[in-house]
Amino acid sequence: MAQTNINTTDQLALLSLKSQIISDPFHLLNESWSPTLSVCRWVGVTCGSRHQRVKSLNLSNMTLTGRIPQDFGNLIFLRSLDLGSNNFIGNLPQEMTRLRRLKFLNLSFNKFSGEVPSWFGFLFQLQFLNIRNNSFTGSIPPSLSNASRLESLEISANLFQGNIPEEKGNLHNLKLLSIQHNQLTGSIPFTIFNISRIQVIAFTGNRLSGELPKGLCNDLPILKELYLSTNKLDGHMPKSLSNCSQLQILSLSQNDFDGRIHSEIGRLSNLQILYLGTNHFTGIFYLMNASTIYCI
Known part of the structure; x- marks a missing residue:
């Protein structure tokens, strides 16, 4: 009986999501997500072998339109959620803070709006977060830096304003940090250049000002891509x-x-692409790698 109740909890949460879908042009959920079938056999659903709870939900690239319901927070065994490249709208419900096992969260290329939830920072297992190409507004919450296991943070192409929080430098496991094409202002926190594991820093297309630190690469031994x-x-x-x-x-x-x-x-022998144009630089320099592409 207990196992049946567990399965019912996940089934009701997913059926609540289905009820909020107003467009499913390929009928992927209409035909598959039926109460007469086990949840573990539904399209996009993967269950754990031990408890038969939903551990992964992948609905990416299905051209779905709809909202995320409050009941979605009942999928407490969820570790991976991919809703990328759909047409989901509205705010993310507060109840999603209960998804404490999430390691992978992709909401990119949708139409989510409102401020970025501060509770993202309380998803302590989160390693990958991508909310690129949505309509999130407001400032970047400093609490996001509490998700200390983050390795990839991609929040480009939204409507963010304000400064980049100093606390981003506390994400010591970051390998990729991309906040491109927003409306950010202020200087780049020097703490970001102390993240020794980071490989990609991307802040192109904002209104950031100030100077770069003189010791820019002293603590970035494996930095491969820098977009400013x-x-x-x-x-x-x-x-x-x-x-x-x-x-x-x-x-x-x-x-x-x-x-x-x-x-x-x-001396940067691995450099392949160099963009310096539309500045006020002077002088002549030579690159060791003859195959390097450059633009001045």
Whole structure:
């Protein structure tokens, strides 16, 4: 009886989601999500072998339109949720904070709106978060940095305003941090350049200002891609950039940088793409890698 009640909990949560779907053009849920079938046999659903609870839900690229209901928070064994590339709308319900086992959350390329929930930071198991290409507004909540296991944080192409929280530097496991094409202002927190595991930093297309730290690459031994184009950054190019020996892409174009391009930049033997155009740089430099693509 207990097992039946458990299965019923997950079934009711998913049926509640189905009831909020107003467009299912390929009839994927209409035909598969039936109370007469085991939840574990429904399209997009994967259950755990031990308790037969829903542990993964993948509804990506199904062209679904609808909202996320409050009952969705009852899927407490969920570890992976992928709703990417659909047309989901509205706010995310507070009840989703109960999904404490989530490690993977992809909500990209939808039409979610409202402020980013502060409770994202209480999903302590979360390793991958992608909410790119939605309509989230407001500021980036500092509490997001409480999700200390995050390895990939992709929140580009929304409507965020305000500063990048200093607390982002506390995400010591980050390998990718992308907050491109928003409306962020202020300077880039120096703490971000102390994340030793980070490989990709991407802040292109904001209104960020200020100078880059002089010791930019002293603590970024494996940084491979740095995207800072189309902002309002100024000052000189730090000589310490030459310490990023693994750097493959460096994009600083369309800012207010000035001064000489240091010859040390030519020591970046792994550099493949270099964008420096639309600044006020002076000087001549040579790149060790003859196959490097550059734009000045």
